[in-house]
Amino acid sequence: MAESTAELGEPPVLPPVPEPNYTAAPPSYHLNLTAEELVAKAIAPVKKEFIRPPPDRTNPKKSDNDDDISDTNGVSDSRSLSKQTTTLAREKKSKRQLKRERLQEQKSALNLCPVVAKTGDVSSCQYKDNCRLSHDLEAFKAQKPADLEGDCPFLSEEGPCRYGFACRFSGTHKDGVIAGTLKEQIKSSEVNGLKKDVQKLLWKNKMKFPKADAKLKSLGLLILTKSKMKITEDKEEGNVIDSNNSPASDGNGCSKGAGDSVNQSECCPSVPEEDGVDETCASAELPPLKKSKSEIVENCCSGETDNGMSVLEEDSVKSSAQTELEAAVDDSLPESDKSLKVHSREKKLIDFREKLYLAPLTTVGNLPFRRVCKVLGADVTCGEMAMCTNLLQGQASEWALLRRHSSEDLFGVQICGAYPDTVAHTVELIDQECTVDFIDINMGCPIDLVVNKGAGSSLLTKPMRMKSVIQAASGIVDKPITVKVRTGYFEGKNRIDSLIADIGNWGASAVTIHGRSRQQRYSKLADWDYIYQCARKAPNDLQVLGNGDINSYVDWNKHKSDCTELTSSMIARGALIKPWIFTEIKEQRHWDISSWERFNILKDYVRFGLQHWGSDKKGVETTRHFLLEWFSYTFRYVPVGLLEVIPQRLNWRPPSYFGRDDLETLMASESAADWIRISEMLLGKVPDGFTFSPKHKSNAYDRADNG
Known part of the structure; x- marks a missing residue:
């Protein structure tokens, strides 16, 4: 390492x-069972001498109703502290109260202007007295909490600490903070930040996506209608869209009002909502999409054809005709559009075989955690799942999920979207603004908020939409496009084995199969036999990775030996419970x-x-x-x-x-x-x-x- x-x-x-x-469960219950019986009941067989004895209910000094009990050392009992904090956590505040607290915090001397904190000069802030933050440096020092133990984490950087007097380790600053010595460019080991000019273009919906639009056009997926930006330009030029400002038809049977853009939303019925929250998916905010219909979108998203044939049968029958159609479309494109098409042999490839892959983990799989796993032996890391709609809106919090540390030598980002245009635009944007080695598309997220918008594991019920998304994404970048799926949507109705060959033909370089269905969530063990079945059916140029329940090097070795066609395995919750699992696998020891x-x-x-x-x-x-x-x-x-x-x-x-x-x-x-x-x-x-x-x-x- x-x-x-x-x-x-x-x-x-x-x-x-x-x-x-x-x-x-009561310790006496565990003491009466053998190790084999405990394992059968999924209870960890802890040695008898370490089992905690039952609590002494006869001790008059202890009372379950007394929240002020302290032990002999004067430290409050954890159960009492738990009750107190639970009560505090359940208190709900109104929006007005939260807003009032935010305003009071802004006026507080502890909310020091960062420019003043960095330089130590009250006059260094360009907004002067109009700044909403405090400039009272002396009041801040008087109220600032005591410094924490240890050294400032930015001592190794050139120049002063970027947080100056606000740093909780300011007492360890070697040269202090001297006005005028702060460097404009602070060397950072992190990349993939969102540039301000790009963010403004995204805010105003003025970002151009020439590669994505050319690919969508070649696939017949580009909706030829005026976007919001084009309508705004027409209004500025004095062009009249509709004399009565009434909804106009786009020529494809889709009506829209002035200022609306035709979207692909609501063309396919969403899967019914289910209760529960997944532990590896983000609670992302997806804005409501505007209703529209067009023949192109309906043909793309429908589950069956008019003659009653299934999607896969129809796709097989029309494969040759579709190839000729795409060739004709490519020939009709201008030279500039032709040059944007990336040949499959020009794709950069990543060999995942034998590599220890840390799964994208929402909330906990942040950049500091990934750095810990890299130190402990992880080979491949991937950022948390980011929603395409939020990235295209320029949300800074969503772009923070794409950050990469210099120690992550093989790094990918994971995105989630419902429609080919949204995913294609996001892929082009990431390729242009970020430094990544591969882009993973999540088609297995089971969270209701994602599924009900047509993204995540909802795509497992719409194979033609899956095809459009993968083809659109893989055709505009030279980086590998990988896909993460579950075995299927409904329990007992696995379907990835029937799609595995198509996924490779559509342009994916690798696919990760989580051995559970969407309906199953995390109940029961992962179905590795089905993962093996899919790996054996996959084409030679498609790498297949398994995922689920790996918690030791024994699990890793078993999956590798049971199916030689399996490229590698992705480690998720096992890394959260013990991140040193990567060291155990590499050193083959417990x-x-x-x-x-x-x-x-x-x-x-x-x-x-x-x-x-x-x-x-x-x-x-x-x-x-x-x-x-x-x-x-x-x-x-x-x-x-x-x-x-x-x-x-x-x-x-x-x-x-x-x-x-x-x-x-x-x-x-x-x-x-x-x-x-x-x-x-x-x-x-x-x-x-x-x-x-x-x-x-x-x-x-x-x-x-x-x-």
């Missing part, structure tokens, strides 16, 4: 640790990692987080938030030395148990109150009124709010 984890020293000195809060070695990995994550989100107050709390989100997975790890049967399976539920030291015991707690205590060991005390409720609750631990 190119880098090493934080230098291993003495184990951290722990403050008095209260008893962690557990709600697992790593009985100690608690302080795990703590040093957390220190690495915090350092990477401060470098990514910032070392000021906001950056520290953002790092803390994502660290706590990660804890909602790491507590499920059971140390190797405590198990009677190894390796641990991903579906095992750990019982209540003691660790081999206080830190290991604390890390095993499923209470968010105990996770907050660990975060305070790394990032200092939490602010007053701090609350946390984990976002992902899709496993067996459906505790309410803070434990």
